[in-house]
Amino acid sequence: MALISIDNLTVEQRLKAVSLELNRGELLGLIGANGAGKSTLLHAIAGLQSATGDITIDDRLIDTIPPHERARIVGIQPQAVSSAWALTVTDIVALGRMPWGDEDQAAINRAIERAGVDEFRDRIIDQLSGGERARVWLARVLAGEPQALLADEPIASLDIHYQLAVMAVLQNYSREGKGVIVAIHDLSLAARFCDRLCLLDKGEMIAIGTPKEVLTEALLSTAYGVPVDIDLEREPPVVLPK
Amino acid sequence: MARLVTSFLTPLLMLALIIVASISLGFGSTSVGVFAGLIDWLNGEQTDAALIIGEIRLPRTLLALIVGASLGLSGAALQGLLRNPLAEPGLVGASQGAALGAATVFYYGVFASLGTLATAVAGLLGAGATLLFMLLLAGSGRPALVIMAGLAISTVAGAALAVVLNFAPNPYAMQELVFWLMGSVSNRGLDSLTILFPALIIGSALILSQRRLLAALSLGEQIAESMGQSIKQGSRIIVLGVACLVGSSVSVAGAIGFVGLLVPHMLRPFVGHRPDRLLIPAALLGAILVCVADIAVRGMPFGQELKLGVLTSLIGAPFFVWLVWKERKRWL
Secondary structure (H helix, E strand, O other): OOOEEEEEEEEEOOEEEEEEEEEEOOOEEEEEEOOOOHHHHHHHHHOOOEEEEEEEEOEEEEEHHHHHHHHHHEEEEEEOOOOOOOEEEEHHHHHHOOOHHHOHHHHHHHHHHOOHHHHHOOEEHOOOHHHHHHHHHHHHHHOOOOOOEEEEOOOOOHHHHHHHHHHHHHHHHHOOOOEEEOOOOHHHHHHHHHHEEHHHHOOOOEEEEEEEEHHOOOHHHHHHOOOOOEOOOOOEEEEEOO | OOOHHHHHHHHHHHHHHHHHHHHHOOOOOOOOOOOHHHHHEEEEEEHHHHHHHHHHHHHHHHHHHHHHHHHHHHHHHHHHHHHHOOOOOOOOOOOEEEEEEHHHHHHHHOOOOOHHHHHHHHHHHHHHHHHHHHHHHHOOOOOOHHHHHHHHHHHHHHHHHHHHOOOOOOHHHHHHHHHHHHHOOOOOOOHHHHHHHOOOOOOOHHHHHOHHHHHHHHHHHHHHOOOOHHHHHHHHHHHHHHHHHHHHHHHHOOOOOOOHHHHHHHHHHHOOOOHHHHHHHHHHHHHHHHHHHHHHHOOOOOOOOOHHHHHHHHHHHHHHHHHHHHHHHOOO
């Protein structure tokens, strides 16, 4: 049974009748050019964007779930995050418990461990590098231990070391029987980490399937408007513009 | 030491508040026994000490404490809601709105049927309306926009206040209003507490009920909403709470500026910069600061009394300049 089923999801001028399923234990990559509708789709699932169509989580229509309960099931890491105040890493991660109304230390410690931010848990967020911050934002979502974790371009602007680290965290989380959807621009990393990929083009889903099925020259050049070099047999796989 | 202060911040502030309040009760041109005077006053005896403590110093002290607490808490709540360290009741237009509302009542007897409550209700409506207009105009919590919208709305309220002053029924009324606008807690009487105290309780309860929203907003509106918080409803409740606090304070004590700006900044390092933990300490420190400032005003050797609001502005304005300087360094 799918964790999340999306049927005919439409957001005026941004998303056209998208239908897909997210399974437990799966890392689903959301790819497509800028403005293709990746963020809109994630926001609609998280309840940040009103949309028509049906979203069901564990067989419950999402509109029937009260906001705080929905927040326990779906956690989102939006694209641009910043802290208005000079909070400590631990306090930021603890905010992730808000949907549960507690400050469960065990859950907070687990999230800190998973995201690998233990060594700077007492530091102030302003003092951390971009890569360190990205993992803190992720730890905040992980602390809520949502059934479905949505991450909107969590590796944009990170160096290759942190890109791999963050993708590994997301993959490991999905392997615990949770579902993860990640919007991602790096197609090589998408091919390497994601179980399935969903390709969006101008708000329409033009392909969904394994990386092999979606990362084809025809589909990618349609979506991105440039010819691409694809070598999925390599370890790790490579997808680059020509 | 800093860690010790952090752990016992609220009890320490409470202790300081009691000390400051006792000093305020004992401070004045005539030396009288504070406790003896209080007990006499409570027993309804007509001694000098009872009169001085019960009729003059107690109302003044309580007023300073409540107005200070209201302003400190409003500042902390506004800064948290707008995620903006420069937000303050005076800078976002709330004080001017409250002043406009209260001044209109003073002159033209609007809401006459409400009796003594009229100025407070008008102050509250004025503060609430300017805050709502400011939020509508700013459209978001972005610091620059909030300050610009606050400036615009303050200017509008200031212009309207100038019109009210312009058409003052007589010169004395105008003078009275100008002095009142400068802010003071003297000669107000215990009656004004019947407005201020309930407003403090209701305003604080409204704001404190939203402390989780304030914490969540640290990471932005999207994350707060994704964690199940209702931003629309929550910010309305906070604005209503701030309007309650600022409206009632300004309608009784006039404009006492910069308390709401200063207090949260002084406390932030001791609460780990958490907006939710800032609220109660900000109310306590606000009360302490305004009471201390009022003692200072009373202790000045001038023939004419320096108005409390003028003193807080003299201290607060350079602090505001320093804050802008600090922000500037972040951007340049």
